[in-house]
Amino acid sequence: MQAQENRVITKVEELAFFGGGSPAFPDKLHVGRPNNGDKKRFLERAEDILERCWLTNDGPYVNELQQRLLDYTGGKHCVLMSNGTIALEIAARALGLKGEVIVPSFTFVATAHALQWQEITPVFCDVDPLTHNIDPYKVEQLITPKTTGIVGVHVWGRPCNIEALTDIAYRHNLKLMFDAAHALRCSHQGQLIGDFGEASVFSFHATKFMHTFEGGAVVTDDAQLASKMRLMKNFGFGPGYDNVIYSGTNGKMSEICAAMGLTNLESINSFIDINYDNYQHYQRELSNIPGVSLISYNEFEKNNYQYIILEIDPEQAGITRDQLVKILQAENILARRYFFPGCHNMEPYRSYFPNSKLLLPETERLTQKVLSLPTGTAVNNEIIRKICQLIRFIVQKSDEVSKLMHKISSSQM
Numbered sequence: 001m002q003a004q005e006n007r008v009i010t011k012v013e014e015l016a017f018f019g020g021g022s023p024a025f026p027d028k029l030h031v032g033r034p035n036n037g038d039k040k041r042f043l044e045r046a047e048d049i050l051e052r053c054w055l056t057n058d059g060p061y062v063n064e065l066q067q068r069l070l071d072y073t074g075g076k077h078c079v080l081m082s083n084g085t086i087a088l089e090i091a092a093r094a095l096g097l098k099g100e101v102i103v104p105s106f107t108f109v110a111t112a113h114a115l116q117w118q119e120i121t122p123v124f125c126d127v128d129p130l131t132h133n134i135d136p137y138k139v140e141q142l143i144t145p146k147t148t149g150i151v152g153v154h155v156w157g158r159p160c161n162i163e164a165l166t167d168i169a170y171r172h173n174l175k176l177m178f179d180a181a182h183a184l185r186c187s188h189q190g191q192l193i194g195d196f197g198e199a200s201v202f203s204f205h206a207t208k209f210m211h212t213f214e215g216g217a218v219v220t221d222d223a224q225l226a227s228k229m230r231l232m233k234n235f236g237f238g239p240g241y242d243n244v245i246y247s248g249t250n251g252k253m254s255e256i257c258a259a260m261g262l263t264n265l266e267s268i269n270s271f272i273d274i275n276y277d278n279y280q281h282y283q284r285e286l287s288n289i290p291g292v293s294l295i296s297y298n299e300f301e302k303n304n305y306q307y308i309i310l311e312i313d314p315e316q317a318g319i320t321r322d323q324l325v326k327i328l329q330a331e332n333i334l335a336r337r338y339f340f341p342g343c344h345n346m347e348p349y350r351s352y353f354p355n356s357k358l359l360l361p362e363t364e365r366l367t368q369k370v371l372s373l374p375t376g377t378a379v380n381n382e383i384i385r386k387i388c389q390l391i392r393f394i395v396q397k398s399d400e401v402s403k404l405m406h407k408i409s410s411s412q413m
């Protein structure tokens with residue numbers, strides 16, 4: 001897609017939000033547009049599947065993908081599932097989590113729902129404002145006699161404080177599992193992210209770095225835990241026919257999804273190159289804009305660079321994150337407020353714990369500041385430059401922009 005060359009905005013009134021003209025981009029730029037591998041390879045595999053007439057139930061593509069993924073997840077055993085949420089549910093159940101489990105509120109709601117769906121109470125913990133990840137020192141204060149585990153989330157693929165969490169889990173005899181939905185092919189101290197904790201859960205949803213349309217996996221070093229999860233995701237069926245030996249559900253990945261995964265894995269290095277190039281461009285183009293900071297990745301580790309995340313400081317930028325999002329969206333840059341408003345402000349948690357805000361000051365602040373911008377195969381350097389020029393312009397003219405926005409909203413009342 002081409003940015004419209006002819007439209008250089010010099011006045012605030014020219015922004016699309018104020019009715020100043022057509023949007024900067026003719027087509028909508030989404031966050032999390034799928035990174036697709038080679039279409040021909042996928043269609044070849046689709047044909048294989050139809051010819052084999054083996055559509056699901058531990059087919060050859062699922063098994064191949066399961067093996068290949070270990071190189072990108074870490075861990076000794078990989079159990080593929082139909083999506084990341086089922087994978088979280090099954091992992092939690094196989095680990096015997098019950099009672100209360102400590103999780104961050106600054107995450108996708110599935111982290112909390114996967115527990116609550118099984119009548120486990122998610123106890124929300126605040127985050128470290130620098131890393132956006134669960135704060136281990138606050139975890140310790142939330143442990144009660146009912147606590148059975150901790151779920152750390154590697155938000156944006158940046159590892160949470162694994163050492164401190166491991167230590168706390170060990171001292172209090174708690175299970176430690178990770179939601180690594182963002183962290184495929186990410187490392188911590190040179191080790192792949194799935195090598196830590198009792199189990200790590202990945203998501204291959206269409207919006208994630210590597211997708212299988214829908215999909216997920218649990219990775220673990222524990223062979224017994226892995227076999228338990230294999231039973232659970234297949235109705236508890238043991239070997240042979242009609243042999244149910246365990247409680248279970250249907251969490252199987254189908255062959256067509258695995259075919260997409262295998263195809264996308266073949267392009268994974270180019271996805272990383274593109275994401276990294278985009279990240280460096282954003283870094284360069286966004287430098288020295290007051291109140292706008294791009295979160296950074298530790299380049300001594302492996303990253304997938306799938307998330308371009310800004311923090312907007314309204315004091316310095318002169319404009320709030322929400323105002324900026326509205327203006328960008330009018331230009332067809334569909335920036336998103338990730339994880340707004342935080343799990344603790346969503347149902348059913350909001351009703352269960354009406355006062356949880358008080359315990360989550362950093363989460364409350366972060367959910368007002370964070371903004372996600374488009375990246376991946378759907379954007380290029382030209383598009384990024386144009387997005388960043390707009391952001392720079394809006395911040396430079398933030399006084400005028402804010403005034404005009406207030407005027408509009410008060411005239412609409």
Ligand SMILES: *Cc1c(COP(=O)(O)O)cnc(C)c1O
Pocket residue numbers: 083084085086107108110111153179181182203204205214215216
């Ligand atoms: C996407 C995501 C999930 C859920 O995965 P699905 O495959 O969509 O079910 C869970 N946790 C986090 C942090 C996610 O981003």
